[in-house]
Amino acid sequence: MGRAPCCDKANVKRGSWSPEEDAALKSFIEKQGTVGNWIALPRKAGLRRCGKSCRLRWLNYLRPDIKHGGFTQEEDRVICTLYSQMGSRWSVIASHLQGRTDNDVKNYWNTKLKKKFLAAAKDGDIPTNNPTTVQNYYNFGLAQSSVTSPMVAMDTDAYGSFSANSLIHHNEYPIFNIPCPASFPNNVSSELMGQTVSPSQEASTTVSGSSNSLALDEKCASWAGNGGGDDQYNGALMDLGFGVPFDVSNGFWCQEAKADDQVGPSSVDFTADAAAVDIKPPQGLLQSVINQY
DNA sequence: AACGAGTCCAACCGCGGAACC
DNA sequence: TGGTTCCGCGGTTGGACTCGT
Known part of the structure; x- marks a missing residue:
């Protein structure tokens, strides 16, 4: 037996949300919460929407703690680092960024950050697997600010690439544990x-x-x-x-x-x-x- | 000004798994 | 224990917008 549909597809509105719908959803959730059931929520809130659509709209757009707007260099750094570590675990990556949603991070990666990342690879900032041919330091997009690492403290570009002459000296960069x-x-x-x-x-x-x-x-x-x-x-x-x-x-x-x-x-x-x-x-x-x- | 290509991002889809009965 | 329901996730789509010609 197949799985029952979450809503009556014929009777729900799809596509962009109107300001009125946003207001209705926001008002309902602020007063009642999600009551643990997204499927029943649209009916209670007087919305002709699928529960999943309501959930998505709330989590990705209407939630009060959502941060809209451009990503900072520090956020770039976190995304690149975590993506390199775990791949497309967007929800986990987003959990490390205050006010960002998995959808936000995913879109940002797919439309912008990935290109930066690949451009860096083309420029040779990302080393190959042959240790004898690569002299660059690469640190996953770490910028020089805010992180106390001897590598990060050096002069880097937005992708954290280093020239072959950027050596690590402990006496210059003593924060090294x-x-x-x-x-x-x-x-x-x-x-x-x-x-x-x-x-x-x-x-x-x-x-x-x-x-x-x-x-x-x-x-x-x-x-x-x-x-x-x-x-x-x-x-x-x-x-x-x-x-x-x-x-x-x-x-x-x-x-x-x-x-x-x-x-x-x-x-x-x-x-x-x-x-x-x-x-x-x-x-x-x-x-x-x-x-x- | 018109058009097409490229970009961006909100929204949708389907699946896996947890929770529930 | 197994079936059903629901949530949350990642992948994908489609429409609005921008830019170049």
Whole structure:
């Protein structure tokens, strides 16, 4: 048996809402609420509309806390970052933006932001999957304002692309913490979980576990699995101040690890002369976006 | 001025899943 | 437990508007 229609299609009005309909819906909901039943609402409110249409009109347009108008650079940043992380989960993305609806965010992405994103890709700001050929830093549209990240603090364009000469120096950008997230793989010693290493310009700081270490000195931040075995790096996440952790194992490469570092290709090594350091967004997610177009 | 292409965005559609009976 | 109802979501559509020729 098929599903019953939510309303009598022949007797409901469709298309744009008139100011009178808006007023009736707004007035009813402000007085009565939605009473937990959108299907019954239009009849009670005296509207010849489908309940779903009423719900959409209220949530996307009439709600008092809706923010209309252009998106800010900070909102661009949030959308790009979250889209790169989770794809088209518009409702989740919208929940991170005060007063924005999923429909708003979706429309904005499809009509404007996606193009900016792709233009950046064309310009080479988005690295390829080959770490040997890309020298750019890319940070998902992060602008320099408001986020305390050494990368963000640098001079960026609207897409947060950096030139190959934009190096990360801890003594210039001391706000640099590396929380060890709970999502480190099981074989990482528990002593490292949840600890934060703060930068020191004078001396190196190391948090050691039984077989692993997280170190930060004025030249180098590194996560080292001293016990050997690549799986110790797999799935490691690092928060560089973007608000979301980057997958270190997939997202970062170090082409020029120092000889005395016990780091593998999936660790991070920001050295003072790291012209070859190559920072990538989480592999696969960004590429999947690019592949769509 | 007229027309077509492109852009924007409100609204619709259909599906998945939660809630309810 | 299974069927029904409803909500919320993401994808898509269509009409209004803008811009270029």
